[in-house]
Amino acid sequence: xxxxxxxxxxxxxxxxxxxxxxxxxxxxxxxxxxxxxxxxxxxxxxxxxxxxxxxxxxxxxxxxxxxxxxxxxxxxxxxxxxxxxxxxxxxxxxxxxxxxxxxxxxxxxxxxxxxxxxxxxxxxxxxxxxxxxxxxxxxxxxxxxxxxxxxxxxxxxxxxxxxxxxxxxxxxxxxxxxxxxxxxxxxxxxxxxxxxxxxxxxxxxxxx
Numbered sequence: 001x002x003x004x005x006x007x008x009x010x011x012x013x014x015x016x017x018x019x020x021x022x023x024x025x026x027x028x029x030x031x032x033x034x035x036x037x038x039x040x041x042x043x044x045x046x047x048x049x050x051x052x053x054x055x056x057x058x059x060x061x062x063x064x065x066x067x068x069x070x071x072x073x074x075x076x077x078x079x080x081x082x083x084x085x086x087x088x089x090x091x092x093x094x095x096x097x098x099x100x101x102x103x104x105x106x107x108x109x110x111x112x113x114x115x116x117x118x119x120x121x122x123x124x125x126x127x128x129x130x131x132x133x134x135x136x137x138x139x140x141x142x143x144x145x146x147x148x149x150x151x152x153x154x155x156x157x158x159x160x161x162x163x164x165x166x167x168x169x170x171x172x173x174x175x176x177x178x179x180x181x182x183x184x185x186x187x188x189x190x191x192x193x194x195x196x197x198x199x200x201x202x203x204x205x206x207x208x
Contacts (some may be wrong), residue, residue, distance in 0.1 A: 027104040046106035046188070048097060050114045053078050053087040059143045061150045062126040063090040076116040091124045091152065094185050099139045101188055110192035111182075114175065115201075120157045123178065126150035127185060137185075155181070162195040168205045171195075 027044055051072050054060050063069065069089045072078065078087035100106075117123055128137050128151040140146035158172035165171050168179075171193070183190045193203040 043108065044104055044106050045192075046101055046104060046109045047112060048092075048109060049076075049112050050092065050117050051076070052090045052093050052096075055080060055085060055087050060088055060090060061096075061129065061143075061148050062093045062124075063088050068120075071120075072116060075119075076113055091126055091150075092182070093126045093150070094182075095126070095129055095137050095139050097186055098137060101186060106188055108189050108191045109183075109186065110194065111179070111190060112194040114193055115162055115195050117157065118162055119159060121159060123155045123157050124152040125155065125182065125185075127153045153181075163198075163201050165195070166200070166203060168193065168203050171203065 027041065052060070052062055053072075053076075054063070064072065072089040073086055076089070078089055079085065080087065101109075128135050129140070129148040130151055131140055131146055131148040135151060140148060155178045156174045158174040158178075160172055162171060162175060168176065179190055179193060189205075191205050193205070195201045195203060
């Protein structure tokens with residue numbers, strides 16, 4: 001079992017070079033970096049935040065430069081663990097997620113930091129890009145040089161605490177609708193939803 005997605009867009013070979021880290025951050029890095037045989041990897045759990053973040057420069061189509069971005073940064077405590085450097089924040093990016101799911105061979109998804117969105121009235125998700133005169137849910141050949149404009153779908157927020165429930169069926173209807181919509185867009189089952197940092201606030205779902 002391998003856990004990926006967070007940091008996949010910083011992989012040295014397959015994403016937004018030169019705005020990358022110094023190694024492989026995708027599933028294949030376990031094989032080449034640690035000597036784990038490919039057939040030993042079964043389930044690949046993609047762990048993603050309920051919104052996007054990035055440290056440093058590089059392309060970030062859904063980045064927020066307003067009070068909403070600052071709100072995500074503050075409530076989500078989006079500052080570098082070592083340097084304290086503020087992370088760039090924005091709405092979830094479906095084309096990038098679909099690409100990293102393909103790249104990593106993700107079989108199921110866990111969403112973290114859902115609670116950061118608890119008090120937001122309307123939540124956006126970048127479902128497509130507009131570039132080259134067309135609309136698509138695929139990344140351009142080079143995201144670092146291609147000018148893309150995100151196309152958003154707006155969801156109704158749930159505007160309530162999510163940490164009091166431990167069953168998916170008991171979560172707010174708007175949150176369940178948001179989760180199932182993301183699952184449909186990503187074509188990958190969302191099996192875990194984290195509503196807070198405590199272990200008991202991990203809501204489990206059966207794979208569809």
